[in-house]
Amino acid sequence: MSVVKHWVNGAEFAGASTRTAPVYNPATGEAQRQVALATTADVDHAVQAAKAAFPGWSNTSIAKRQQIMFAFREGLNARKDELAAILTNEHGKVLSDAGGEIARGLEVVELACSIPQLMKGEFSENVSTGVDVYSIKQALGVVGIISPFNFPAMVPLWFFPLAIAAGNTVVLKPSEKDPSAAIWMAQLFKESGLPDGVFNVVNGDKESVDALLEHPDVASISFVGSTPIAKYIYETASKHGKRVQALGGAKNHMLVLPDADLDLVADSAVNAGFGSAGERCMAISVVVAVEPVADALIEKIQARMSGLKVGDGTRNCDMGPLITREHRDKVASYLEVAEQDGASIVVDGRGIEVDGDANGFWLGPTLIDKVPTSSKVYTEEIFGPVLSVVRVKSYDEGLALINGSQYGNGTAIFTNDGGAARRFQNEVTVGMVGINVPIPVPVGYYSFGGWKNSLFGDAKAYGTQAIPFFTREKAITSRWLDPSHGGINLGFPQN
Ligand code: NAD
DSSP states (O other): OOEEOEEETTEEEOOSOOOEEEEEETTTTEEEEEEEOOOHHHHHHHHHHHHHHHHHHHTSOHHHHHHHHHHHHHHHHHTHHHHHHHHHHHHOOOHHHHHHHHHHHHHHHHHHTTHHHHTOOOEEEEEETTEEEEEEEEEOSEEEEEOOSSOTTHHHHHHHHHHHHTTOEEEEEOOTTSOHHHHHHHHHHHHTTOOTTSEEEOOOSHHHHHHHHHOTTEEEEEEESOHHHHHHHHHHHHHTTOEEEEEOOOOEEEEEOTTSOHHHHHHHHHHHHHGGGGOSTTOEEEEEEETTSHHHHHHHHHHHHTTOOBBOTTTTOSBOOOSOHHHHHHHHHHHHHHHHTTOEEEEOOTTOOOBSOTTSOOOOOEEEESOOTTSHHHHSOOOSSEEEEEEESSHHHHHHHHHTSSEESEEEEEOSOHHHHHHHHHHOOOSEEEESOSOOOOOTTSOBOOEETTEESSOOBSGGGHHHHHEEEEEEEEEOOOTTOOOOOOSOOOO
């Protein structure tokens, strides 16, 4: 069986580890290859390569860095079908959805192409007579990126193009469940003219993550994954003196007011609940229906669910399998919890007929009504194709529910009342808000990130917050020879 290795200094690197993990095709249940799990020494080797590449890369002209970004953008766009096939093969998401993931990642590459504009500093002439002050932005050094399984291309693309365009060098640790996309992108970047050592990939598990978090030559960590790990990353990397942004899990609510267009709501709930088998941090997992709409809405959602085709992502299906057998079993176990807690299962995804291998990690779209808010089905992130409905009596009751959640990643309101929508955008304690838009992932030139336990640290991903995160500002006060200068003054400098 082939082994997915690491990528260091512009070439595959086998590393010294003898530990590997299986990489499945979730649609067949087969382990199709292994992935190497890096040791601490393997990670150090990658960090040293990145460190050695940093002086040359950070002093490469902005124009040259921009040209390489443009070449990478062209290559990625031209060869996106190849990458989409890799995503479907290892993650399981259907091909059209894999294409969508790449399109959203490309947006960030396109933003990175505008790096000359993004890196501009400020200049003030004559702050005192003959004295000018200006600021410059300089790259941090070696930056670490740790990404989750559910977007093996897009989440790394949220970070590495902007980090590299800004002059940093990178060590990326992708999810060990679907590692091939990262290696493919690293190879493409080299073919686009990126010097060796600027972008490195180490595959691995906790050992490699800890090695990055503790490494003295790693300046910052950008993490995306589940909340308990995000918190651990934030605390550990901060303790080791690093700048950290750690994006965590989610439980996204869709608030439906009685005046909403219920056909639009039903379409949106199905798309946002079951797309990518619910394995999206911006998936809608709870529909909060303000009565009296629940019965009519559930009927419409159910009708749409009956038309969904579940199966192998290469066969034109709507929804693919879950990532692993263990994860599928965990997600399915919430249906038993729902039954025990007195919720009513309207559509049961267990035992669904699929267009695919019987051994794949399947669970069909599932709809659960009257979910008690004390149930784990409501309080925990399920991360699968399970949509819960909670019925409330008023906007205020719905808002209190959303604001009471430990998560604050995304949310949406569906209404035709502009005043209610405006009130919601002001009152809700969530980082990304949709108004009649179910998955409000901001475009590349805004920034992505939640509030509360959905983000630890103070910088969101990509957009306007990326360059401040990936650079340090330096303020320079300068005076050029002037016959009037000089004299002794021990006081604090004043203008
Ligand atoms: P995960 O937390 O299990 O893993 C994320 C990364 O951390 C992986 O690279 C993994 O190897 C590493 N890791 C796992 N356990 C670790 C440990 N004990 N110590 C150190 N490193 C460890 O997450 P996942 O299952 O890959 O991804 C799904 C989760 O990611 C969901 O909770 C989802 O909501 C979240 N997510 C959040 C966002 C966001 O932007 N907020 C985006 C995508 C996914």
